[in-house]
């Protein structure tokens with residue numbers, strides 16, 4: 001795609017912003033959104049920033065029927081000094097194209113998309129909350145637009161980026177969650193769409209989530225679809241275990257979503273010299289380690305919670321209470337370091353934090 005001018009239409013009725021302690025994840029949206037269209041033969045075109053607003057779609061729009069869509073999830077942070085920071089955004093756009101590839105959606109120019117995102121974030125910079133633990137959640141997504149009921153890849157798409165201010169995920173400090181190992185339903189199978197961020201994976205996961213909640217657990221831990229034996233991930237988080245001083249996490253395969261927080265966690269552990277191994281892990285092994293008193297910590301990784309300690313693990317009729325249902329030392333250190341880098345509170349030795357030069361971008365407008 002050739003580099004294109006991004007037109008901007010400012011809102012004439014800015015919305016009221018909620019105080020940080022009243023922010024609920026994904027309920028309120030900023031004043032503006034980024035939009036771009038695709039048409040076969042024309043490519044991606046008409047990139048624009050416009051007021052956040054409803055869409056008009058035909059009931060026959062392909063997205064409603066055959067779910068050809070993808071999304072991403074990332075965050076912007078405001079540092080104490082007022083700097084606006086993104087966390088490894090190029091990794092999200094790389095993954096967006098990986099998702100596009102699998103779902104037969106045309107590729108997007110990653111560099112251009114990052115430029116567009118920076119412009120949108122600069123324009124809505126006042127929406128980034130700055131209280132401890134808060135951030136601006138960013139949701140890029142693409143949907144199939146053609147008004148057509150035939151099953152085939154669409155010829156028209158729309159890409160949008162919307163943003164939502166979010167409050168602190170942990171209001172009373174890091175809190176362990178309980179997870180239930182699902183052994184009937186599966187989230188994703190080899191050859192399926194597990195490695196891509198597409199809505200259908202979530203639709204398929206709701207039933208098991210509902211059943212886990214009925215049993216008193218907050219989330220589901222998925223096993224592999226072939227043998228129902230090997231640990232995959234937690235729906236919107238990847239999973240790690242600390243066993244006998246060593247950190248293990250399931251090796252990426254054909255059904256696990258490659259999380260950017262997962263990758264950052266592995267890189268950080270290696271940097272610290274903590275042994276970390278990516279391998280196939282059976283749920284049996286985890287309970288054996290627990291019985292032997294060697295399961296020291298468990299935690300999930302994902303953009304929303306960053307690090308989410310696991311205090312309780314249920315599987316069939318078994319229950320493991322991990323680290324007395326308290327946040328472990330390593331989980332806490334990872335959380336503090338990752339969020340420290342994300343918010344510019346501590347030095348970033350990796351170049352993960354990307355500053356949005358708000359003044360420069362707005363001056364050029």
Ligand SMILES: *Cc1c(COP(=O)(O)O)cnc(C)c1O
Pocket residue numbers: 073197233234235236237238257258259260261262301302303304
């Ligand atoms: C987004 C997501 C994750 C976490 O990925 P991050 O890039 O770390 O946010 C894990 N599992 C699934 C199924 C996801 O959709």
